[in-house]
Amino acid sequence: MAMEQSAVIDGRLVAPDQSQFLAPSAGLPSFLQDGAGFTPLDSNSDGPVQPFPRSPKLQRKAAKDQKPSQELLSQRLEGLKAERAKTDAHIQSLKKRKADLSRTTEVMKHQVQEHFESMLRVLKQDEQAVLDSLDMDLKRTGTRLDQILKNWVKHQEQVMKSISIILGAMNKTSTAEEDKGQSEIVSPKRPDASEMEIKLNHKRFEKLLKTLSTISKNIKAQLQRKTLLLDSRPTVIDRQTCHSQIAVTSTGRGATFSTALGSAPEHLLQFDKVCCALGSPPTTAGLSYWEVDVRCCSNWAVGVAYGSLQRKGQDKGAKLGRNRNSWCLELKNGNLSAWHNDRHMVCQGGGRSPPERVGVWVNYDKGQLTFYDADRMVALQRFSAAVTPVFDRAHHQFTEPLYPAVRFLEPAESQSWPNHMEFCYSL
Numbered sequence: 001m002a003m004e005q006s007a008v009i010d011g012r013l014v015a016p017d018q019s020q021f022l023a024p025s026a027g028l029p030s031f032l033q034d035g036a037g038f039t040p041l042d043s044n045s046d047g048p049v050q051p052f053p054r055s056p057k058l059q060r061k062a063a064k065d066q067k068p069s070q071e072l073l074s075q076r077l078e079g080l081k082a083e084r085a086k087t088d089a090h091i092q093s094l095k096k097r098k099a100d101l102s103r104t105t106e107v108m109k110h111q112v113q114e115h116f117e118s119m120l121r122v123l124k125q126d127e128q129a130v131l132d133s134l135d136m137d138l139k140r141t142g143t144r145l146d147q148i149l150k151n152w153v154k155h156q157e158q159v160m161k162s163i164s165i166i167l168g169a170m171n172k173t174s175t176a177e178e179d180k181g182q183s184e185i186v187s188p189k190r191p192d193a194s195e196m197e198i199k200l201n202h203k204r205f206e207k208l209l210k211t212l213s214t215i216s217k218n219i220k221a222q223l224q225r226k227t228l229l230l231d232s233r234p235t236v237i238d239r240q241t242c243h244s245q246i247a248v249t250s251t252g253r254g255a256t257f258s259t260a261l262g263s264a265p266e267h268l269l270q271f272d273k274v275c276c277a278l279g280s281p282p283t284t285a286g287l288s289y290w291e292v293d294v295r296c297c298s299n300w301a302v303g304v305a306y307g308s309l310q311r312k313g314q315d316k317g318a319k320l321g322r323n324r325n326s327w328c329l330e331l332k333n334g335n336l337s338a339w340h341n342d343r344h345m346v347c348q349g350g351g352r353s354p355p356e357r358v359g360v361w362v363n364y365d366k367g368q369l370t371f372y373d374a375d376r377m378v379a380l381q382r383f384s385a386a387v388t389p390v391f392d393r394a395h396h397q398f399t400e401p402l403y404p405a406v407r408f409l410e411p412a413e414s415q416s417w418p419n420h421m422e423f424c425y426s427l
Contacts, residue, residue, distance in 0.1 A: 130208065137200055144198045158186040221377035228361055228372075231287040235279045235404050235423040240267045241311070242277040246408070254422040257297075257408040273314035278305060279404030279423060288362045290404060291374045291424040294331070295356040299409035300421060301339075302358045303328025304369065306400040316342055320407050325400075327383055329358055329371040332409055338371065338381035347371075347380045355380070357424065360404065367397040374424075 068076075236252035244266070247256045255277055266272060279290075283304075292302045305326035310317035321328035321339025328339050329347070331354050336347040358380075359372035369383040406421050 228289040231289045243271045243275045257419040276407040282401035296420040301328045301330040301407040304402045305405040
């Protein structure tokens with residue numbers, strides 16, 4: 001019997017009778033054993049073999065590493081030249097705007113100087129007129145005194161002559177002419193009472209000084225006020241918020257309290273119990289200033305409020321200054337006070353009489369609010385981020401739009417005229 005030849009499979013020596021029972025090699029899958037579904041790589045290809053598509057990142061990197069063509073470089077160059085031209089044009093435009101700003105500012109400064117020079121000329125002319133009037137008073141008084149002085153000098157000469165005549169008679173050396181003059185000895189002269197009335201008009205001068213002092217204060221106040229008026233704007237009353245006893249004028253700026261209830265249907269934003277109204281537009285940023293004429297109102301409150309201020313009911317949530325959502329200046333029974341969060345402070349800057357116009361200045365971004373006597377530009381109360389010993393908290397910023405607000409307080413029993421307030425607009 002012939003000897004069967006051994007076989008070597010997968011590096012192992014296998015007996016001939018076992019080779020037919022061996023499993024496929026563990027290193028290769030069965031479908032590779034028979035070549036099914038397998039395509040060998042082309043080893044004769046010139047370029048690198050890429051079995052899978054490249055990721056976008058690798059594609060961008062490859063495009064970046066690839067040397068750009070002349071056509072692509074030309075396109076980039078044209079694009080950069082166009083960008084340079086646009087940039088140069090924009091820079092020139094900015095330089096022109098800067099030059100225009102400088103020229104415009106110089107024109108503005110010149111116009112402001114003209115106005116101030118005009119005011120200075122008026123002041124100089126008035127100063128000269130006042131000085132001339134003082135000179136006229138001096139001349140008029142001096143002329144009268146010169147006449148009185150002339151009469152007294154003449155009397156003095158007569159007295160001296162009489163003294164000489166008497167001395168001659170006493171020495172018995174008088175001539176016949178001197179003896180004749182003894183009978184003409186001058187009699188004593190008494191000052192006339194009207195002489196004491198010849199003097200400068202001091203009362204008129206004192207009135208002049210008081211008037212000039214008042215004018216000076218008014219000029220100072222108006223110069224300060226003009227800075228605030230630059231931030232002023234027309235303010236009108238929002239009719240939808242008015243209490244039914246408030247009648248709004250046709251201009252929308254005036255509000256009158258009436259004892260009769262209005263017939264208009266109640267609005268959702270309307271105050272139903274507190275006689276209050278809000279103004280428009282609200283302040284949401286920057287600086288704002290407005291004034292309220294309160295001359296024809298005996299008891300009032302002027303202030304600002306958030307739109308979230310309570311409108312229904314008559315508790316503290318709906319009253320100006322009695323909650324965290326509102327601030328106000330209030331005049332009641334002749335007493336002036338500032339209110340916020342149901343705390344108040346008596347205002348001492350109002351002087352003897354209450355203000356006739358209330359100025360309200362808001363710096364929304366810094367959380368500052370100031371009430372002024374607008375005629376004298378005296379600050380009556382300031383609310384700011386600074387800590388105050390009276391009010392419950394110091395707010396650091398406003399959190400909602402601020403609306404102008406007015407409130408009619410209960411008038412005095414003896415008052416017979418209607419209460420009226422009006423938003424002023426001076427520019």
